Amino acid sequence: MVKPLVGPSIEVNGELRVADVDSTMPLALFLRDVLNLRGTKIGCGNGECGACTVLMDGRAVCSCLIPLGRARGRKIRTIESLGNPKALHPLQAILVEKGAFQCGFCTPGVMMSLLALLESNPVPDEAEVRTALQGNLCRCTGYVKLLEATMTYIWERGHEP
Amino acid sequence: MNREFQFVGMPRPQIEGPDKVTGRAVYTHDLTRPGMLHGAVLRSPHAHARIRQIDLSAARAMPGVAVVVVGTDFPDRRYVNAGPQYADRHAMARGKVRFVGEEVAAVAAETSAQAQAAVSAISIDYEVLPAVLDAEAAQAADAPAIHDKPGLPRNVAQESIADFGGIDAAFAAATHIVEGTFEHGIVAPVCLETNGALAVFDPQTGNMDIWAPTQAPFFVRKEVAYVLDLDPEHVRVRSVAIGGGFGGKSQSPEPIAIAAMLSKLAGRPVRILLNRQEEFLSGKSDHAKKMRVRSAVAADGTIIGRHTEFWVDNGAYTHMGPAYISAVRQRTCNLYRVGAAGFDGKLVHTNKVSGGSYRGMGAPQIIWAIETQMDEIAEKLGRDKLDYRIEVANRAGDQTPQGWNISTCALTECLAEAGRRIGWHEKKNSMPLNRGIGFAAMINPSVGLLYAEGNFACVSIDLKDDGRLRVGTQSADCGTSQNTVLAQFVAEELNLTPDQVDVLHMDTKETPADLGSAASRVTFVSGNAAIKTAKAFRAELTRRLACLWSVPADDIMFADGISSFGTDNARRIDLADAAAQVGTFRVEERYDVDMPRPDPKTGYGDYAATYGFGAQAAEVEVDPTTGHVSVLKVVVVQDIGRVINPLALDGQMHGGVVQGIGMALREEVVFDGGVPINASLITYRAPRIIDTPVIETAYIETDDPSGPYGAKAGGEHAINPTPAAIANAVAQATGKRFRKLPITAADVLCALEEERSLPIKPWIRPYNMEIATARALYPKILFPGLKKLGAAVGRKPRPANGHDYERPSDLEDALVALGRPNRKVKIMAGGTDLQVGLRQGVYAADSVVDISDLSDLKGIMIGDGVIRIGAATTISELTEHEDLLRMHPMLSDGLAKIATRQIRNVATIAGDLAQEKRCWFFRSGAQCYKAGGVSCPCYAVLGDNRHHSVMGAGRCAAPCVADAAPILTALDASVVIADYAGERRVPMTNFYRWSGETVVATNEIITAIEVPRPNVAHTQAFEKHAGWDGDFADASVAVHLAWQEDRVIKARISLGAVAPLPVRAKSAERALAGSWLTDSAVRAAAEMVIAGALPLSDNGYKCNLIVNLTERALRKNRDQRA
């Protein structure tokens, strides 16, 4: 017999949420349509663009490719766990100030990829930043200011008094 | 105009920045409404077919279905698009379909799954018609007619012929004539947010509210009202965030009218969101074209004439084709000083997706053609290519052959500055091998007068209760910061801070009429309108206060948001108090570009009040091993009048340059029989962050008297000269000219290796004879025969009906689940392929067993003799494992080249090995051998087979692109496979059958990979080449050598992505045993790997590629040893 699942709930942004819908539903849709956390975007639904990036147990994953069944019992972090428009996370503030995005559709995913990187590697070099963002397609910016902003953030954080 | 600016010229971050960066910005995708239905669209699978009959009964009876519509449910009206003479498209197909992806029917249902299911239940009887897919062939008198348009040659939608200034005489007088033919395919805008719409029809009032990502609310309202026969007053486009435009969301995208119709019939809100594949199939793309450009040059270098003959692929319907033709014409006539100019252009229908107005509107590619000739002319004249360009550059005061009056122009300065910044004069005589620098220039009308409604803009300003100003514009900010720029204009004019100004964009009820954001027009026209409105606002406020205070209006001061009368403290008031005392109010002004339009027949005359110019320099490096072009640096120097917001402008330049890199080197929609076969963001190669070069921007400000505070337009400027500058740089680096865009790595490699012939000896594999014979029979006999047979008796794909999901707690449970009778059960490890494949219909399953966290299957154990890697170990876990990295660096390094960080974090080693084939015919639903079985043909034989196998391909040419496969093969690894009865070990060399399928049975699970620990001195290297780092390989090779002192004693070479399975290069291995690995031994061994190849029509480059990669990998081994 197949044993029961690890647990019915998912921890989303520190809160336990019941996930008693279809286990094959992509996590991205669960977040957006069931929990109403629409900051996570869907640009392809097939793991190609990174717009749906969230953290699962600390790692960046495409939430469009995580079946809900697999997310049960795990910790998910989405863009909503970071700053809000009135109180931005310092990295968000730098992205805004430096013009690191334009249409903004890729941005929540980019933020989550960067967050995963910086949590595992607080002082990455530019090549590491590029590797971490290779899965985040951005059509607007050419990535120039995104790189600039990220490197500025890393530098400033490294030189805080 | 000399004045001090407060906000103009300041870098202002986007107003919407904080909302976007926190995920709070609301896009159409994020909108829902109570009672909202979900729409889905049935699309034509045929490029050209008559619709005989549509049966909707099954769909109508499906659960959750509210309404179903087809073309004939709409009024018999066509989109107006480029004008009534070009109107050729109904809201949905009527009678005939003309491209793959055309909208045939649509459903609105309670859930999107129900809508999808209902769409699949619609049955349509088509009579398939012959299709035309090539613009040149389409003009033949006997080509199938796509439309019945009287009065024009077959399939021609528009002809544009003109001669300004006597082109024949110019060519007769020329000392030098340079000519060439150039062509390029279709580029897609790839907005990260796909098209879609939420339509809310109110049956009571008849009002239709629409939220949609559109650049042109004005057009949407006009077109939707027209095709649905609604009163435009009742149609309102609402404000929403937009996830990128680039022309892909100009005009009125079709899903909007369909959603509106569904909503009208259902009386409920309806939302349609296109998926990525639909976006490629049916979104507006760039046009493909072929150009023959000729330049007539006098002995002194003066360009006395330029002529362009061109065929533009309009696709099935006319949207922006005529404007596109005009854009090509404009560069022919106006870029650089040209004596006479002529063109002969045709806009030609084909059975392909309709062209729209992707950024630059064809300018990047015609500029590429012209700039190629500028290089060639300079070469002929023996002149320096930069100096020559400067000499013939446009200058202020010029009138061009098309009658453009150039008022301000800094092109010569732009060129000189670009040359200085790229270091041309220092570098040109000492360019390192494989490096090149290229230049290109551009000219762009600052707001064309092309469209009937294009020459004006309106802006409103409301004074709100709280004293804030709200600027209203119908143009839509797709991320370009134009809202921010308009706020800057208003703040500047009124001496406020931009923070006091809000902007409402798009809303067609709340804001005044405007054509929308297209053709880089907003800064210029709307900017002028904003300034005018701000002036009117000040006047109105002052007028009201003058009444209130009974003082002369002229004596009231307005500064920093405070109105005052002298030093009278009682007559001093801020905006909030003013709103309270004189009331909130609105002013609205219209700015007209006050000048005559160009002659509608010939196109002669000014297209704009002013023109922007720019120059670019690009430096590239070409890798002769792979043909890969790395763009190292791009310098953008622009004359765009005055810079209003350098932050936003730089962003436009960067985005344009990187899109231009994609256009130059990679991007192209690939068709097979009218079906786009690379309709995904993996196979369509938009640039990734790894492709971003150093980009330097500089602006030469000219203070244009007609522009708002001296500004000109800017949005498309950077993409326009980018492909040209890159192509010219590639030409310098390689000594070869390329006349087709994109210039792919394969093209470059072929050109570089033209003279070198490889020892390909297909006869050494006896079955190659058989295959060669079969291929010869393919076009006439086998392909059509098998296609028919396959359609009749081939295995049909199972509809994706959903599946169960299980997450077993141990291996035993998983095996039990796998063994359940009468169920098709699939093992899911990472699921990055399986889930996508299930959606694509590549896999079918009743149940999916998720083994991703089974501890029995995870982890890396380093034993005495072998390293055991659990099958469900993720690629990231492997690449991060330090002992593994030390023992088998090739494994860690190689696996780090798989896909992206997000994918590597969940994808597993076993999943990589067992993934299904990536063939783009198979993945786009072709009824091919792999999908349908032995009765079906292989589409790669006749189709675009650049990614397919060059050796060992029999019935199926799909290569094995699992990067782990050649690596593990070269490491002599084994795969451990279990079923209920026990385990078995299969060496990697036996893991795949000849066809590329694995030997894993349906009741088995891969449990581990065992890699021998190195026990002698050894070296190893993995080399891979792919479109972008992380993409599926075009070729890869893993080389593992064992050494005794300076000699190789054993070699393992395994090739990836060139055959249906990883192949060992055994003759090369034998040749290397005992070798000292001299240069000649390395090359000789490398050439051996390809001996038995039998390439197809487009993949011959893979032979060179794999030889070169093997050579490089061997050298790396040798270097490690040293």
Ligand code: FES
């Ligand atoms: S939406 Fe998940 S990767 Fe594109």
Ligand code: FES
């Ligand atoms: S900002 Fe638009 S896609 Fe990145």
